[in-house]
Amino acid sequence: MTVVRRNLFKPFSSLTFLTPQKRLKSYTPQFKSPSKYCYNLNFRSSLDSNFDEKEKNTLNLNHPILQKVDACCNLAQFPQIHAQLIILGLFQHPLAASRVIKKLSSLPNGLNLAVSLLEKLEEADAFMCNTIIRSYLNQGNPDSGLVFYYHYVIGGCIMPNHYTFPLMIMVCVDVGSAVDGEKFFGVMPQRDAVSWNCLIDGCARLGDVIAARECFDRMPNRNVVSWNTMLSLYVRCKEYDECVTLFDRMMKGKVQPNEATLVSVLTACGYLCRLDRGKWIHQYIENNRRIKPDVLLYTSLLTMYAKCGDMDMAKNVFDSMPEKSVVSWNSMIMGYGSHGLVEKALETFLEMEKSGKIPNEATFICVLAACAHSGKVLEGWWYFDVMHRVYKIEPKVEHYGCMVDLLGRAGFLKDTEELTKEIHMKGGSALWGALLSACHTHSDIQLGEFVGKWLIEQKPKDIGAYLLLSNIYAAQGRWEDVDKVRKLLKDKGLHKEAGCSKACFGESELDYSLKDGSIHKRNMIHSMMRQISSQVKLSGSEMAYQCDT
C-alpha cells in the first residue's frame, strides 16, 4: 500500500488547485469495479454537462431521476439510471452526483463503483469524499479509507471540510495509528467539539485512557456528547467508580444528561451494586419528561436492578417495556440465574422462545451459567445441544467454559477433563483453570497436581494456578508442597494482591481488605458473617461460613 503523504502538513490555503482536466489525468484508479458492472464510465454525451448555472442552483430535489436514485436498491438497476442521468445532462451536476455516490456507497459491492464514478466527475467535492470514506469505515475497511484520502482528497486537491477531520481521526484509530490521528487533529483549521470528542474516544480505543481524560479536561467547549464519550469509555475499561464520580461532576456543573448519559451511568451502578444511585436515576427518568426512554435505556435500567439483586424491580421494568430486545431477555435470564432463581431463569428462556425472539450466543452463556450455579447437569447438556442443533450457534470457548464449570462443580471430573482436552485441541487453552478449580472443589489431588503443574509450565506469570495448586496441597495437609509452591511464586517475583470487599449500608461504605489491620472492622465483619451463616443454615442450605480469625 502506497500512501501519498505530500501536502498533508501544508496549510490548505497554500495548495495549488489543478484544473479539473489535469486533476482527472492525475488520477490512477486503484479501485477495481466488479467486472459484472464494469460498463463504460468514460462515455460522455454531448448533453453531459450542459446544465446552465441557473439549473445548477435550482435542481429540483424531487426530480424524478433523483427519486429513482434514492429508490435504487441493487447494483443491477444502476446502469439504466446512469444512462438517464447522462441523457438528462445531470451526470456532472454536483447535487445529483452526491446523491448517486451516497446511494452507491450504501449498496452491497457499490463502493468501488462509487469511487470510479467520482473519478469521472469534473467537480468532486468534500461531501462526496466524506461519504466514501465513511462507507469504508463502516464496512470495516479503514485502510482503504486512508488510501482514498491521500490519493483522491490530497492527490486530487479536493479541499477537506470540517466533516472530514473527525472522520479521518476515526479512520486512523481503526487502522491503529495514534500518530496519524494526532496529525489530523493538528492540521485542522478549526477544532470543534466533534473533533475533540473523536480524539477523546480515539485515545481510549487505542488504549490510553489517561490521554483521553487529559483531552477531555483540556478541551474548551464541552457538550453533552463529550461527557457521554468519557462516561462510556470508563464503562468500557471497567473504571466504574470513575464513571459515577464524573457523572456527579457533570450534574454539579448543571450539564443536562440525556439518554446515552444515563445508560452509561446505570451500567456502572450495576457493576458497583449501587442500588441507591440506580434508583435515583430511575426517579430522574420518571421526573424528567425531556428523557424519552428507549429499549437501550430500559434495558440498562433493568440490568442495573438485576445486577443489584432486585429482581422484582427488574421484572417490573421488563414488563413495562413496549419493546424488548434479545439483550433485555438475556439480562433477565442472567439476573435470575446469578441470584439462585434457576427455575425462573429457564422459564424466562422458554418465554423468550415463545415470544419469537431468537436467542444469541450471550443468551446461552446466561442459560448455561444458570445451570452451572444450580448443578443442573442434564439441563446444561440439553441447552448446549439446543444451541448447536436448533439455533446453529457454534459453541465458543466461553460456552465450553460454562460446561467445564458445570461438570466440574458437579464432580464429573473425568468428563470435564475430556472436554477440556477436546477444546485444547481446538485451540482454546483458557479452560484448564476451570478444571483445576473443579479439582480443588472436589479434592481430586491426582488430577489437580497434574493440571496445576502443567498450567504453571504454560503460564508461569499467571498466579491463579499457583494459588489453586497450593490450596489443593493445603487441603490435604501437604504443607511441604505448599511451601514449595509459595517459594516458586516468590522466586519469580510474583505476589497476590490482597483481596478487597466493599459493602454499602445506606449512605455509608465499608472497604475491607485482608491486609487491613483494623481488628474492629474485622470483628464486625466476622460477626455479621456468622449471623448470615446461621440464617443460611436455618433455611436448610448446606452453605456455611468458615471463619478463620
Added chain:
DNA sequence: ATAGGGTTAG
C-alpha cells in the same frame, strides 16, 4: 452528512 448508549462463565 459529522461525535456518545444495553447482555456474555470462573
